[in-house]
Amino acid sequence: MQILRKSNWEGFEKTRKMKRVDIINAVKKSGLKGRSGSNFLTGLKWELMGKGTRYLICNADEGEPGTFKDKFILENNPSLLIEGIAIASYAMDIHSAIIYLRGEYSYLKPKLEKLIKQSEKYLKKIKLKIKIVLGAGSYLCGEETAILESIEGNRPLVRKKPPHPSQSGLHGKPTCINNVETLANIPLIILGDWNNNLQLFSLSGDLKEPGIYEIELNMPLKHIVSLGKPKNEPKAVYFGGSGGCIPYQKFRNLQVNEETISEKGGFLGARGLIIVGKDRDIVDISRTLSEFFVYESCGYCTPCREGNFRVVELLEKMENGKARKEDVKLLEQLAHHISDTSYCALGVASTTHLKCALKYFKKEFKI
Template sequence: MKLEEKRSMIEKIVKRYPEKESAILPALYFVQSQDNNMLSEQDVKDVAQMLGVSESKTFGVATYYTMFNEKPVGKYHLQVDTNIPATLVGAEEIVAYLEKKLDIKVGETTPEGLFTLSTVEGLGSGGTSPTVQVNATYYERMTIEKVDKLIASLKSGEMPPKDVNYNYGTECGILFKNRDKVDSTSIKTYKSNGGYAALKKARDMKPEAVLAEVKDAGLRGRGGAGFPTGLKWSFLSKEDARPIYLICNADEGEPGTFKDREVMEHDPHLLIEGIAISAYAIGSEKAFIYIRGEFAWIANILETAIEEAVADHQIADLDIVVHRGAGSYICGEETALIESLEGKRGYPRLKPPFPANVGLYGCPTIVNNVETLACVPFIIENGATEFKKIGTENNYGPRLFSVSGHVNKPGVYEYPMGTPLKNILSAAGGVNGNLKAVIVGGLSNPVMRASEIEDLRLDFDSCINAGTMLGSAGIIVMNDAVSIPKIALRTAKFYANESCGECVPCREGTYSMVYYLDKLVSGNGTKEDLNALSYLCKNIRGLTLCPGGDAAVMPIEAMLNKFQKEFEALANHKLSQNKEGASYEYHD
């Protein structure tokens, strides 16, 4: 493609954004797609020049995110998710098999240039693991046999069809009300089941009344922190001439969490209606859906749905832009997300000021999670009272639980807030093997021992009382074949890989934790190493610029405390000869 054609494409992209620089990620994606899936030095220069951004900044952005390839890759880039939920169900075996089959190591390309093999962090597919992403396409629920078929097909130049038989279940029928419909993504299906009625109803109300209803419903953010949504909205100043932005956080990156994609992939109009009502309530005319970069096909589904909604005059006064991230866990943090959307490296901001005052482009901004916004139509349509009938005190409404790891039917299950964990595990087909440990809120939260979950109810407050957090409700189930130190090492590696590098304790702290855990797991650790780990966990906590540091140390600190003997045994070299790493003697 000629430079001029590239320029005109990029100019088109630029038009979607209030500020030119925001187009940097889509522009980089575009030039990469035109250059054999690789970003050359010239590509970076071209984008910098076209967007009027410095070369160093453009290069800095390109190398911050994982989805840009500064080195050549094969025609088929095989990327295997090796995060914890995936390793629990055999991802490492898939990697080993691919290495053998293709006769290359991870990070290498086959001599004829057909395949490059990489391992990647969580792909938001913990419930459908193992996953092999081929270029932009996910192949989920992989087995060795399926890998054989996949490679054979790719060798013949064909991308095989995907297996999309994901497990799911619903007791509420609110967020999953269209989940089993044929053609569930179309506006026709959506409307035939009552869709967009809530939006119409909202438009007949005053914006303040809509906001009040959401506030009354006690809806709490589903992204992780559980902050009351209506309260967040009410932080916006009433008298402010600046435009207000609504951002839907669809960067689903917390390992063990894969629920937002269910909504977007199967019922995009539910999200769009939620966004439209919320935007109306807060007075926003421009909304963004910041979706994780790997969900390229879901971004397409959303864009199609937005086009439908526009054509159907549902969102005449609202412009919704789907913006793909490009591989960065930290961009799930709202200020990092805003920076990323502004076309920068995903560095979290110093707070205060908070986004409601100074957010996107320095304007008041509200960032809400997909699931949160998807709850809004129900609240408006049925009223706060109906919403509060679901769930427990102060923890109302339905919740999407992502269940991964050692259960028989990993998947996403819609249950009321406060449902006992045991019920969710049963819904997911029950534990596969003897339960050893569970993480209930996504990887960043303290692990629970089997003995601690007997009566655990899954709502924000109960989890806190039990010493953990509900977070994004990503439930990772581990049976007794699991080595906790190994899980701790993989956890530390994840956070070190994903540390943005902005602040010292997280950047160098996670790096050091990997060093010590690696030493321990490889049988060379000492008591001093364990002490250093504990010291790091204790002092990093609360010291970092964003919650990312706490996210890194909380799970590891809990593993160290709750499975102390396993670590001590390693430090004492007792188990260093046990290559299998399974069947630890230690049980609590």
């Protein structure tokens, strides 16, 4: 696996001989995009940073259902991440970096802290302090501005943009927020012989061999799914909880990348693929996912808070055979209203799974 390569601070030492602007250009030229699913050009994000005191935040709040690739890096090659943070900080002239680690991964904290300590001789060279702030269980805190609120000690609601964090982020200072996988790739880019298309996929669900697989983008869906060895004929592939789903049979030859999945109504996101077997009930799955969004909704805006609650209610009615004819239509309308009118991206994406299910598996919603 490319992501398991060791750099042993060679990438960092190499950048120390480079001008900051050249590092940023190298990252820009590499084509690396945010691996959290945002797909924003990382080098450009770095370039857009405002002046003065600034911060780097490593987003290790991996909460998307079916996604565990950042945990894989934190467990198997965390030194690459620390080096990536150091290079990024040096390139942007940052002296204070924070790893925002999700509370559910708190057991990874001691090892990471030890590693930061062991890396001190390198961090000292660029006067960089890295600290870990532990989250405490909130899906919303995967959103970059909610992280800022959380660190600042506020109820972590999503901020309005603009201003973007690159201009006014943590404590009002320019802040760059990058995902674990994004930062871990930085030393490899600097060392060269790096393939941007090799990305981590989390495979889980009805599989005999679920796990993390490094897969080249554009690989046909059937090849990706076959790596996890399906227990039986797959019916659908879900892209996390918020990325919707596509029917497996119909799209088994589809070359998987952000664009192809978006064309089908889904969202590849952080590449957490949940494979659902042929005997599964799509309405039941929709309810499970919608319950997740009810649980994680921050409650700030009505469409997400009330809408998803009503969605669960309707799906329960369908499962209990108590739905009326017009309920399917109502469900469809709700799914669209919620995504059209929610305040933040998480609310907007909360019904993608439902819209896809209604698009491809509508028969199952009939009463």
